[in-house]
Amino acid sequence: MSSDTPTTTLTVFFGFQRVAHGSKTEVLEQLSRRDDPGPYLVFDDQTGAQLDLDMRELPPELRYPEAEPHRDDAPRGVGRPKLGVVAREVTLLPRHWDWLGRQPGGASVALRKLVEDARRVNAERDTVRAAQEAAYRFMTAIAGNLPGFEEATRALFAGEEQRFATLIDPWPADVRAHLQKLAAAGWNHR
Incomplete structure (x- = not known):
């Protein structure tokens, strides 16, 4: 893995409430202490993509008794993995x-x-595009039925920060805060 690859953090929502945040291990630990049954929506903080989280990947001391251990039987890839080189x-x-x-x-x-x-x-343009896409992925997964969704999407891709903020203002606080965090890098470069 290269030194310029950021550490992946996750944010988890139960409905419109943020209930966990951190590394995969931290999130699994936080969720294991919750009483509600879920379902949880798990998002990658860098890409905004929704992820599946396998509770069987908890550290052994936090696993439910019926959970099976996770095994990684994936074949070794081609390239120089220790150097971060991947053949494609x-x-x-x-x-x-x-x-x-x-x-x-x-x-x-x-x-x-x-x-x-x-x-x-293309660094600046790529940063703006990545922030917009991350915010859009998150918006689509969690806020697609909220009022003003389509207009907020248009404002996001048009780079209209004030209009975007106004449109998402009535949305639940945790959703709004996470969305603003994801979109922030896109506004800073305009």
């Missing part, structure tokens, strides 16, 4: 492969340099 397929035209083959260090080095250059040049 790339489809290019023959002229692209020819050009890459002529570059110092070969195709892999040239592709890594091109990607790093593109990341640097």
